Amino acid sequence: MMPNDNKAYEQISLFVNKYRKILLIAAFVVTLVLPFVIKSQYIIRIIVMIGVYAVLGLSLNLVTGYTGQVSLGHAAFFAIGAYASAILSTKYGMGFFESAPMGALIAGFCGLLLGLPTLRLSGSYLSITTMGFCEVVRMIFLNWDSMTNGPMGIQKIPKPEFFGTTLTLGNKGLYYLMLAMVVVTTYCISAIVNSKTGRALKAIRDDELAAGMMGVRTTRMKVFAFTVSAFFSGFAGAFYAHMINYIDPNSFTFDTSILILSIVILGGMGTLTGPFLGSALLVSFPEALRFMQEYRFVVYGLILVIMMRYKPQGVLGGQKRTPYVLPKGVARPETAKAKE
Amino acid sequence: MSLLTVNHLTKRFGGLIAVDDVSIRVEQGEIVSVIGPNGAGKTTFFNMLTGIYPITEGEILFDGKNIHDLSPQEIVKAGIARTFQNLRLFPDMRVIENVLLGMHINVKYSFIDTLFKTPRYRREEKKLHEDAIEMLKGIGLESRIDSYASNLPYGDQKRLEISRAIATKAKLLLLDEPAAGMNPQESEELLEFITTLRTKGYTIILIEHDMNVVMKISDRIYVLDHGKLIAEGKPEEIARNKIVIDAYLGKEEA
Numbered sequence: 001m002m003p004n005d006n007k008a009y010e011q012i013s014l015f016v017n018k019y020r021k022i023l024l025i026a027a028f029v030v031t032l033v034l035p036f037v038i039k040s041q042y043i044i045r046i047i048v049m050i051g052v053y054a055v056l057g058l059s060l061n062l063v064t065g066y067t068g069q070v071s072l073g074h075a076a077f078f079a080i081g082a083y084a085s086a087i088l089s090t091k092y093g094m095g096f097f098e099s100a101p102m103g104a105l106i107a108g109f110c111g112l113l114l115g116l117p118t119l120r121l122s123g124s125y126l127s128i129t130t131m132g133f134c135e136v137v138r139m140i141f142l143n144w145d146s147m148t149n150g151p152m153g154i155q156k157i158p159k160p161e162f163f164g165t166t167l168t169l170g171n172k173g174l175y176y177l178m179l180a181m182v183v184v185t186t187y188c189i190s191a192i193v194n195s196k197t198g199r200a201l202k203a204i205r206d207d208e209l210a211a212g213m214m215g216v217r218t219t220r221m222k223v224f225a226f227t228v229s230a231f232f233s234g235f236a237g238a239f240y241a242h243m244i245n246y247i248d249p250n251s252f253t254f255d256t257s258i259l260i261l262s263i264v265i266l267g268g269m270g271t272l273t274g275p276f277l278g279s280a281l282l283v284s285f286p287e288a289l290r291f292m293q294e295y296r297f298v299v300y301g302l303i304l305v306i307m308m309r310y311k312p313q314g315v316l317g318g319q320k321r322t323p324y325v326l327p328k329g330v331a332r333p334e335t336a337k338a339k340e
Numbered sequence: 341m342s343l344l345t346v347n348h349l350t351k352r353f354g355g356l357i358a359v360d361d362v363s364i365r366v367e368q369g370e371i372v373s374v375i376g377p378n379g380a381g382k383t384t385f386f387n388m389l390t391g392i393y394p395i396t397e398g399e400i401l402f403d404g405k406n407i408h409d410l411s412p413q414e415i416v417k418a419g420i421a422r423t424f425q426n427l428r429l430f431p432d433m434r435v436i437e438n439v440l441l442g443m444h445i446n447v448k449y450s451f452i453d454t455l456f457k458t459p460r461y462r463r464e465e466k467k468l469h470e471d472a473i474e475m476l477k478g479i480g481l482e483s484r485i486d487s488y489a490s491n492l493p494y495g496d497q498k499r500l501e502i503s504r505a506i507a508t509k510a511k512l513l514l515l516d517e518p519a520a521g522m523n524p525q526e527s528e529e530l531l532e533f534i535t536t537l538r539t540k541g542y543t544i545i546l547i548e549h550d551m552n553v554v555m556k557i558s559d560r561i562y563v564l565d566h567g568k569l570i571a572e573g574k575p576e577e578i579a580r581n582k583i584v585i586d587a588y589l590g591k592e593e594a
Contacts, residue, residue: 188455195454195461196440196447199433203441206430213390213428215416215445215508270432323486324434327462330469333476335483 010321017322031179035172045169048243050283051178052236055185057263057275059232062189064261065269065317066198067225068205069119070127073134074233074260079252081107081234082241083141086154089242096160100238107234108227110137115226119219122208134257142249153248157241174243181239185232190272192228201225202270266307268317277315341404343368343543344389344512349398351384351567358384360567361398366512366545371538373546373554375578376564377588382547383425385564386514389545390422391415402512417445421510423501425517425547431490435481438489438500439472442507472507479503479533495526499533512543519550527553555579563587 016023035044060074085103088094094102118129141148148154160167160177167173192198200221203211212218241247259282267278285303289296311318326332342365351359359381366372374382387393389400391412400408407415421442430438447468453461476482479499484492489500498518505513518534519527531553537544548554554561554575561578563571565587571578578584 191455191457195465196444196449197451197454199437199441200444202433202437203430203444206432207428209392210424210428210430211441212412213392213416213422214442214504215413216441217413319432319488319491324436327465327469329466330473333473333482333485336485 013321035175041169044172044175046284046287048169048175048178050279051182052240052243053260053263053279053283054276055182055236055239056233056260057267057279058185058189058272059229059236060260061264061269061271061275062192062201062225063229064264065271065274066193066205067201067222069122069222069226070124070261071130071226071229072127072254072257072261073130073132073137074229075252075254075256076130076134076137077107077111077230077233078237078240078256078260079137079141079249080110080230081237082247082252083148083154083237084234085238086157086241086247087147089158090154090156096158096238096242097162100160100235100242103238103241104231104235107237108231111230112223112227114230115223119222119226131254131257134252134254138249138252141252148249151248151250153246153251154241155246157245157247159245160242169243178239181235185235186272188228189232193272197221197224205270262304265314266304268314271314271316274314274316342366342401343403344545345401346389347399347401349385349388349400350396351381351388351393352396357567359388359564362564362567362569363398364562364569364572366543368511368543369538369541370559371534371544371546371557373548373558373561374564375548375551375554375561379566380564381567382564383516384567386422386516386545386547389415389514390420413445416508416510419509419511420514421505421508421512422514423498423505423516423518425520427494427497427501429489429497429501429504431488433489434485435487435489435492435500436469436472436476436485438504439475439507440468442504443468443471444508446509475503475507495522495529498522498526498530502533502537506537506542510542512545513537514545514547516547517549518546519548519553522550524552531557 034047038044056074056078060071063069063071081103084106085096085099088099088102089096114133118126121129142151144150160173162173165171165173167177169175200211200216203214203216204218204221208218263275263278263282266281267276268274285300286296289299292299344366346362346364349359349362350357362385374385376382384393388395388408391410391414395408398408399406402418402420405418407418410418430441433441447464449461449464452458473482473485476485481496481500484496489497492500502513502515502518519530522530527550534544534557546554546558558575561573561575562569563578563584570587571581571584573581
């Protein structure tokens with residue numbers, strides 16, 4: 001427990017926990033009607049980007065927050081998903097709903113290939129490897145002219161079509177598509193986290209040797225987390241490509257990896273809500289501070305520094321005061337019913 | 341047939357012989373202690389039993405089967421679980437999650453069950469949690485299920501670690517210095533706890549420095565010094581054994 005966790009924060013977290021269901025439904029309703037309230041396409045676009053980065057954050061969180069493996073190369077999977085889906089749709093005429101899952105699968109497969117040899121490494125070695133991988137991927141996209149069109153990037157990526165309707169920002173289609181992607185990702189990650197797999201991942205994070213001694217196949221579990229994470233990052237990439245319509249290798253640099261990692265750390269490692277908060281903050285800051293021009297990145301950096309000083313486990317991270325959620329039908333022991 | 345038979349076990353680290361030709365056997369339901377001065381090779385011995393270190397020579401038979409070539413995960417499945425010299429709980433997991441993780445290898449649902457929350461998933465999870473709570477009741481920690489393991493008092497953490505090992509459904513428990521760092525009252529409680537484990541049918545191998553604990557609880561004792569087995573026998577025999585006393589206190593100058 002951190003000494004600077006104050007009363008107000010505790011009150012809020014208990015309140016949120018008590019009305020969890022109602023708040024979730026309320027949040028869902030709000031997100032459903034939001035595009036009808038907000039008329040500005042600019043703001044809708046920012047919200048959609050928040051959604052994309054929330055998915056990236058959620059997927060990296062599975063690897064970094066839950067399993068404790070720091071990846072500095074998640075932009076690579078984002079890029080693979082984007083490029084794969086873009087190429088499949090522009091060159092092979094697939095629609096978004098075929099090319100995007102394919103892109104995600106390809107990204108997941110690359111995650112598996114990278115994970116198998118590298119996840120035997122740990123700590124900073126793994127981070128460096130993933131960083132190198134990200135750069136390799138970018139270089140391939142930059143130089144594989146025949147397929148990726150090199151530095152020119154891929155243009156005219158078609159917008160997703162849903163039963164004959166083209167989904168755009170203007171007709172709110174992309175917004176709801178983003179919402180669907182976020183819901184599916186959140187559901188899958190939360191299902192994984194709340195199962196034996198999730199417990200095994202957390203155990204690896206806390207003490208890898210002890211986890212192995214309890215029968216957890218640690219390498220296999222890490223590769224699994226990495227693959228799932230790459231899959232969802234790839235999906236976010238595919239969505240991004242079809243939303244922006246144009247991608248080039250410079251859309252997926254080391255900076256993007258760092259942004260994703262910052263989202264996870266700022267929001268709160270090992271939480272499901274953290275990536276949403278982190279994404280909302282870090283994606284909207286540069287927009288909100290646009291009037292400060294280049295100084296905004298100073299502010300941006302400052303926020304991260306202050307965060308690390310006062311709440312290094314992230315805004316929503318760290319040990320929770322809320323009770324452990326038992327499965328339905330399991331009686332809570334009498335003595336454990338205290339309000340703490 | 342003995343539950344565990346170790347024949348001529350040897351471990352070399354380069355030129356250093358950490359464990360040298362050690363043979364022991366442990367019968368079903370026994371509490372056996374392995375003692376010896378610091379650096380005698382006790383923990384190395386445990387690490388070989390649990391598959392952390394590959395063995396150099398010898399063989400380990402558990403339940404009649406060779407286990408010295410198995411991975412740690414396979415050894416846990418075979419029925420040997422351990423605790424560590426320095427606590428190795430999962431500090432940022434809840435108390436109940438620590439026990440649930442111990443049950444990991446016995447959970448029977450697949451990834452598909454997880455993703456779709458099938459009836460099997462729900463049934464298994466419910467049963468797991470009920471078992472975990474029951475187990476925590478047994479060590480008086482049911483009121484702390486929500487706590488994070490790192491926030492428990494030291495004695496409770498030690499007992500939680502043993503419970504986590506038991507949760508694997510192991511037949512043989514290896515306890516590496518369970519009483520280390522405990523005050524006399526705590527180690528007395530631990531003694532009782534370990535005794536109840538024997539009555540429940542567990543077989544236990546204990547590494548321990550606290551002679552009070554060792555003498556009271558052990559059926560038999562093995563003494564290691566510089567990697568070699570120097571004595572074995574009942575507690576009262578070991579207490580009188582000249583070689584053991586020399587190893588612990590040093591030889592008198594003649």
